[in-house]
Amino acid sequence: MADVAAEAHVSVKTVSRVVNREPGVRRDTEQRVRGVIDRIGFMRHDGARILRQGRTQTIALVVEDLANPFYSQIGAAVEREARIRQHQLITASAEGSPTRERVVLEGLINRRVDGLVVVPAGERPATDPTVSASGTPIVYVDRPVRGEPCDTVISDNPGGVRSAVEHLVANGHRRIAFLGDDAEFWTARQRREAFVAIHDALGLPGDTRIAMGPHTVESLAPRLDAWSRERTPITAVITGNNRVTLNALHAMRQVGIEMGLVGYDDFELADLIEPAVTVVHQDPTSIGQKAVLQLFARLLGDESPAQTVVMPTRLIVRESGRLPASLRARKALP
Amino acid sequence: MADVAAEAHVSVKTVSRVVNREPGVRRDTEQRVRGVIDRIGFMRHDGARILRQGRTQTIALVVEDLANPFYSQIGAAVEREARIRQHQLITASAEGSPTRERVVLEGLINRRVDGLVVVPAGERPATDPTVSASGTPIVYVDRPVRGEPCDTVISDNPGGVRSAVEHLVANGHRRIAFLGDDAEFWTARQRREAFVAIHDALGLPGDTRIAMGPHTVESLAPRLDAWSRERTPITAVITGNNRVTLNALHAMRQVGIEMGLVGYDDFELADLIEPAVTVVHQDPTSIGQKAVLQLFARLLGDESPAQTVVMPTRLIVRESGRLPASLRARKALP
């Protein structure tokens, strides 16, 4: 900038004014400065600008694994919303480890990102000293943190599970199993609890099977096989997230069982599998969008109490919720 | 930092030394400073550090669409490799628009990212003045740019297409169509050309069908239907990328045609569709990894001439490459 100033016979301040399109520069001066800028290829150093102004125009997204379509869709939405608001997005993976998450968050706060969208790993309480002391606004996504209330965007897990169970029941299923992901995950637990609650509410048999992950195809196959051979066999399963759904589908294919299925999370080609998979769809794009909206409200000074937004889910009915023909004969209890 | 210094009765420089674990601080001084830091919750301001040191410890990834699994897997790999090397990753979408790409790149260079991994939009020549003038090292991924040679990581498109065609031919197919993505994309064109070349090399009929996209299910369904009804019908298609594969699968399902298929890009559940889809797999994780490797070599001062790395593809044989039973009767030309 000093070089430009010297070359154009003006002060650095005037160059700054031109670069930032500030008013109060005579037209010919501006032309001259602009000419020099183009000629020597000057580019403003945003680092210095940031240091001076205190705002980094950057937000960060911390997720478990960017390659998981659920998170990458959130990522795409967050990036788009950030870009619209002239902010850059830093993405970071915590790989599900609270320790790594701390390190990552600390690094981001050292960089003075303006705000954070975080899918919290584990059960970290909201009052992480490093984070809360920094005053950086955070919006949690997909699962809440413990302790004092924080801005959070989650999806309606009980509602999603209820729609799945009701759909299966309406199709004649009575004994429904639940394959949840590792109980370490809050979403997994919440969905399990909802599963139990809705069973009670509908007066369904209480001895249905519940198995929490991690699930591999190898462990799932014999388990599903066994469940379907019991004296009071299950006729359908609800899977707790996209990973589990995939593995369960592989397992079923492998063992050759026919069984009702409602998956959690929609996935590409769910409609091309035979039978097409009925799923509970939570819209990652809307979730990400909503989170950014909330974050920017805070950045613009919104001081209202922390808010938890529950995003609705939608049951996408395809075919896998039906009672398979092979099971219709020995139709279950009333 | 000044506050800490005052509180601990040392100079800011000593605080700086402690924070950065520089040697040459007496043990008790360090303890005292560390105590104050913890007490008042000091966190180093990396923006200032960066301004002083000139390195941002940040690289950026510019892709078309983060929600596309191919790119999000590259993104995950790049982030991981960057993290290992103590760098943060900024991701940005250009949404396929060269104009937007320019703006995005300019913004990233203003931030003085240390390096860039870019999936170039369109046919931008390598000599983008803003970028090349800045001297920021760039590695292009998935498709090359025109003009002077640049570091580039692409996958072996001719090899991939060849393996697809050879596989289909080995399964008895003779009339094979190619459904490429928009010819605006370099990869789409390269795959088309490879398709033509291998046909010549193998002496296959020259009148096979080629259609470049954008392809929707609606446009694809009648086209595939028509092709399969002609006097010399095609018996198989090769699809030019994951999007096209998906739409083609939907279209086939919709019209109810049986036809051989080899898709470009692997996708989750390709093995659960009936018949399981044979694909040409390009490994986005390795591609991303390789690109970062190359980038950091440049950052560490590697001055060797620009290099184009071609990553091998792998044909994942499942079932969709077979000659459907319904077509086996009127078995095609020798």
Next chain:
DNA sequence: CGCTTCCCTGACAACGCTGTCACAAGGACG
């Protein structure tokens, strides 16, 4: 003509940190 007002421009400090250099104190050594 003197005064105010407006427009344009520049000097300067400061954002928070670190590299350089200098300096003081203490011990080793001749």
Next chain:
DNA sequence: CGTCCTTGTGACAGCGTTGTCAGGGAAGCG
């Protein structure tokens, strides 16, 4: 006792911007 070296510490400048304030000239006004 003087010299040299080592160790720990601090003063200061400067990274590239921008906010603040001040100043100079032209125009407007009485």
